[in-house]
Each structure stands twice: as C-alpha cells, then as structure tokens.
Amino acid sequence: MVSDIRTESLKILETIPNSYLIVSASLHIITASNKFLEATATTREFLKGKHIFEAFPDNPDLPDVDGMKNINSSLQEVLRTKEPHYMNIQRYDVPDLQYPGKFITRYWEPSHTPVLNAAGEIDYIIQHANNITDKVLRLSELAESRKLELNALKKIELLNLELDVLRISELEHFKNEKHFRRLMDLVPAKISNALPSGEVTYFNKHWLEYSGMSFENLIDYGYQKMMHQDEVEPFTTGLAEAAKSGIPFESEMRFKDLSGKYRWHLNIAAPVLNDEGKMIMWVGSTTDIQKFKDEEQTKNDFIGMVSHELKTPLTSLKAYLQLAVLKARDTTGDQITKNALEKSLIQISKTTNMVNGFMSMSRLENSKIIIEPSAFVVSQLMGEIEEDFKNTTSSHPLIIKNSDVEKMITADKNRVEQVLKNLIGNAVKYSPRGAAIECSYFYTENEITFLVKDSGDGIAIEDQGKIFERYYRIENNISKTTAGFGIGLYFCSEVIKRHKGRIWVESNLGNGSTFCFTIPINITLV
Incomplete structure (x- = not known):
C-alpha cells in the first residue's frame, strides 16, 4: 500500500x-x-x-x-x-x-x-x-542599458510565476487522504480543490495560514469574499470559459490577507478531466506576486521619470537639427556635413520614438493610457505613415496597399498609428536591406484587419505565443545585434486589447512574418 x-x-x-x-x-x-x-x-x-x-x-x-x-x-x-x-x-x-x-x-x-x-x-x-533564466537575462539587459551595476540583479527577489497547476488524476487513486493532503502542503503555493459545481472541498495549509481561518470558517466566509471586488466578475467569467474549453484560467488577482490588505497573486484555476473528457474537479493554484508587482511599479516609475526628462532635450535637439538640415540643403558646400546632419536627424527620430515607447509603456502599466476614439479615413492615415516613412527610412521601400472599399472608422487614430509604425519599424529591423515592407488592410462586416508583412527570417512556432509578452525577445543572431527591449509588441498588444481587438503573427522560419491585428470599425468603450 x-x-x-x-x-x-x-x-x-x-x-x-x-x-x-x-x-x-x-x-x-x-x-x-x-x-x-x-x-x-x-x-x-x-x-x-x-x-x-x-x-x-x-x-x-x-x-x-x-x-x-x-x-x-x-x-x-x-x-x-x-x-x-x-x-x-x-x-x-x-x-x-x-x-x-x-x-x-x-x-x-x-x-x-x-x-x-x-x-x-x-x-x-x-x-x-x-x-x-529569461527573467534574469531581461533584467540584465535593462540594468545594463541604464548603466546600473549588474550585481544589483542579485538583490531582486524574483518570484515563482511558473504554473503550479496540479493536473491530478481521479482522487480515487489516493486511498490515503492524509498522505495526499500532506503532499499538497509541501507544494510552495496556495492549493485548493473544488467540485465541478464550485463547492470547495480542500484548502492546503498555505491558504489557511494566509486567511487566518480554519477550513470550516474559510468555507463559511466564502473564498470569493477574499478577492478584490474588481476581480470577482472576471474570475467568474473565466471559470465558465475554462469549464467549457478544459483550458486552465490564469489571471492576476488581489486577495485580502490577515491584516485586511490586498496582495497580488497569480491565480490558476484548472479543470481536471477524466478519461472520457468529463470534468471531475477543479484544482486551484495561487502564488503571491506582490513583491514582483512592487518591483515592477518601481521600475515603471523609473522608466517614466527618465523618459519624461529625456523628451524635452530630445525635442529641442531635433528642432535644431531640422533647422540645420534645411539650411544645409539650401546652400552649396560640404556634402559630408549635409549627410551627417541628415543621418543625425534620423537617429534623433529613432531615439525619440524609443523614449516615447518607454513613456507609453509606463502610462500603460499605470493604467494612464486612455483610448480616445474619433472618426477617420484609414487611407488618409496610411498616406501620413508613408510620408513619415520616406523622411526617416531609406534602407527599405514601403508598399501601402489600400482597400478597394473605403469606410470611415471610429478608433483612437494616434494609437492605431503608433501600432502600425511599431510593426513597420520591426519589419525594417528584421528584413534584409532593400527588401520591401508591405502594409495593407481590409474590411469585414464589423471589423477592420491590418497586416504588416516582412521578408525576415520568420519566427519559430514556440516563440509566436510569447513575442507579445513584456520584455520578451527572440534569441537569434539578428536580435543580438538589434537594439530593443521587448516592449514594442507588448505595447501594441495592450493598445489593441483596449480597442477590444486581437493581434497575432503568421510566420514560418525562412519565409518572413505577417503581423495582423483586428479592431472594431466603430469601437464602443465601457
């Protein structure tokens, strides 16, 4: 036995x-x-x-x-x-x-x-x-970029954000319930079990210690009463979707501790299925990530502060360079100086775009990015993007393919422009010099879909699901020599989510990539 x-x-x-x-x-x-x-x-x-x-x-x-x-x-x-x-x-x-x-x-x-x-x-x-490994390397890159000492990384207490979902087969395999519960207490996470109906049947000791209640009292009090009220409805909706699909529901949630304060947790509710595909129980895994959230907030505040301080001198420098370039073009003289000024202006524009990206991400993290819809014609936006591209990029041609049918759409024009420019900029970075970048769009009944196609090396399947994560960069020979912090696609993803749209990539290694996103033709914000 x-x-x-x-x-x-x-x-x-x-x-x-x-x-x-x-x-x-x-x-x-x-x-x-x-x-x-x-x-x-x-x-x-x-x-x-x-x-x-x-x-x-x-x-x-x-x-x-x-x-x-x-x-x-x-x-x-x-x-x-x-x-x-x-x-x-x-x-x-x-x-x-x-x-x-x-x-x-x-x-x-x-x-x-x-x-x-x-x-x-x-x-x-x-x-x-x-x-x-990925978290440490990403933080190392950021620390190096800000001229911080690498040994500062050793002081960061990274938390375990791995999925502690326990895919347990049917409980009848465990004839010794005491041994089973003892094993669950050893797992470094708050573990709970529930019937398909949602009735909780088990909390491990980490849950009881966190709540300061006995199992019976915690059941009577109600598991959901420990949740922050803003998370109850999304949690209920997510559970319903997980029950239908059989796919675990993962979310970041706040739970009240003994002192009455809310702490952030990574919560995973996993439906456990039997051999016939029928759900027999829920397994919940809840990991405290408050320290990680605090570190993220400190980092975002730092990024926002530095980006804000850099923006003013960069704007002034860009204006001076634009004036110098215009004056140099109107006079005959040193061609080398003219070329140097024009290239400097291009680099200033790139730096300004990077700083704007950091500021946008900081606002995003602090929920300060607001979608401001307005009516506009997409072909006009595409013309503006094409004009800006010609003034800043000479290494690749940009091919704009306007839709045969044009409609007025209602969305945040500035944010849509940011997303398109970000995707086009990535296409330039990862395509061979001289290769064309294609940007197109088409309409369906209620949506508009944008596509940006490049001629790069393509993206492996295992990376396609991760590239929209914050700070994620694909490890290859091109990325090692290309500037970036892995925030561009994350920013694009968050902007599209706020438009109630979808973003994805279609790619095969060696055959380039097509980045696609869809937003409603007329966005309605709650």
Missing part, C-alpha cells in the same frame, strides 16, 4: 507543470517533472539512477563557479534537519546533451523539501528548481 501511494505521488510530481527534481537520501535521481526535463533538455530515462552531480556537474568555463557546492550545502542541510531549505538565485548551467562539452545557461531559484516516511526518515527530497 505504501509503495503504491509513493508511486502515485511521484507520478503526480512528474506531471505537475512546474520544475521538480526528485532525489533519494543518497542524492540519486528518482524522477523529474516534465517541466524540469524541458528546462534542462534531458530525458527521464537519462537521469534516473544517476547521482545528481553526475547528471549536473559544474560548468568548467564559468569563473568562480559554485553552483554544485551551493546546491550540495542546501541538500546536506535538509538531510541534517529534515526541514525545507530555500536558496537564493543560483547560476547553474546544465550540460547540453546535443553538444557534448557545451553547457546551456540557466539561472534557478531552488528550494529543497524532504518527504518523510512513516518512521520519520527521509524517503525522498523534492527539489523545486524554478527556471528564471
């Missing part, structure tokens, strides 16, 4: 969409979750039975490498105390099995939790290895 329970528990940990490595008391690998295998580019068969440091040695190319030593110290502390141990962010690269001798860069936020047997001895240790 104990062996069956242990097997079922390990099987659950393998399928939980979070990064777990399970090792024995002798530090030999028992199994690993699918998310961990993905993060380390390994297989379960390769890892099973190996000593943890045989499978994951230190990267000899790193100076003062200490990942293996630090992980071992944490594991030894767990073996000594039989208590969980939490670690700071670790740089611990993993071997690249496809290229022997090479290593894949990885940053982790690790913790180690012992699971004890009936005799009180350690049965196995759960290593929660949260892969935060």
